[in-house]
Amino acid sequence: MRNIFGGSEGSGGNKGASANRVPRHSSGWKELLKHLKSQESLRVLDIGPTSSTNINYITSLGHSIYMANLVEEALKPEWMVAGEDGETKFDVGSFLESNLNFSGRKFDVVILWDTADYLPESLVEPVLSRLHEVMEPGGLMLAFFHATADPAASFCRYHLTDTEMVEIQKAGSYPVVQIYSNRKVETLLKDYSAYRFFLAKDNLREVIVTR
Numbered sequence: 001m002r003n004i005f006g007g008s009e010g011s012g013g014n015k016g017a018s019a020n021r022v023p024r025h026s027s028g029w030k031e032l033l034k035h036l037k038s039q040e041s042l043r044v045l046d047i048g049p050t051s052s053t054n055i056n057y058i059t060s061l062g063h064s065i066y067m068a069n070l071v072e073e074a075l076k077p078e079w080m081v082a083g084e085d086g087e088t089k090f091d092v093g094s095f096l097e098s099n100l101n102f103s104g105r106k107f108d109v110v111i112l113w114d115t116a117d118y119l120p121e122s123l124v125e126p127v128l129s130r131l132h133e134v135m136e137p138g139g140l141m142l143a144f145f146h147a148t149a150d151p152a153a154s155f156c157r158y159h160l161t162d163t164e165m166v167e168i169q170k171a172g173s174y175p176v177v178q179i180y181s182n183r184k185v186e187t188l189l190k191d192y193s194a195y196r197f198f199l200a201k202d203n204l205r206e207v208i209v210t211r
Helices: 027-038 052-060 070-074 092-099 121-134 182-188
Strands: 022-025 043-047 064-068 080-082 088-090 107-113 135-146 155-160 165-172 194-198 204-210
Touching: 027 107, 027 135, 027 204, 043 052, 052 064, 052 155, 070 092, 088 121, 092 121, 107 121, 107 155, 121 135, 121 182, 182 194, 182 204
Parallel strands: 043 064, 043 107, 107 135
Antiparallel strands: 022 165, 080 088, 135 204, 155 165, 194 204
8 A cells, every 4th residue: 555646547457548549428437526526535446557637636525535556456476475375375464454444544535436346356345345344424435346248347446536527548467357236236235334336328337425
């Protein structure tokens, strides 16, 4: 986890950094943007490939931003360990301690993007539980979920704008690991106080979640 107030997209995990940006309407971002503009000095956690656009925009609103790229980190072989039964499994505890340990910091806003769809299935529920722990009561989270398994889907970097649009830019060739139905998403969010789904015309479903 890093607290960033400037930077470049030229470091780790920036495959496709020169790719074109494609604008996409986001009802979830529209709602979150209203919140960001109506509040002061919020702590924002952006989970995805680093975007200097996001860093600059969030700080221009007077908030601080922290970054965590869980998808690329989860693909490293160091997290695979032998279990007691001899089978290889993902070391969830060590991963959370290394990547979602915020030393007591609490966040007012989390932008999860479509991260959950690319993580090992055994890691998704623990990640959402850890995010619940580190969010302030009443804090908001924006999450995307793929509605169908699209073989052509790309792992993307999402860039925020001052409008209802987000800009999508290819950032890697990682496959979608799991498609979650609305009911499964609701189960994953059982510890949160409320959530609201937004309809979209493309392959992404959006959810605004309240801690």
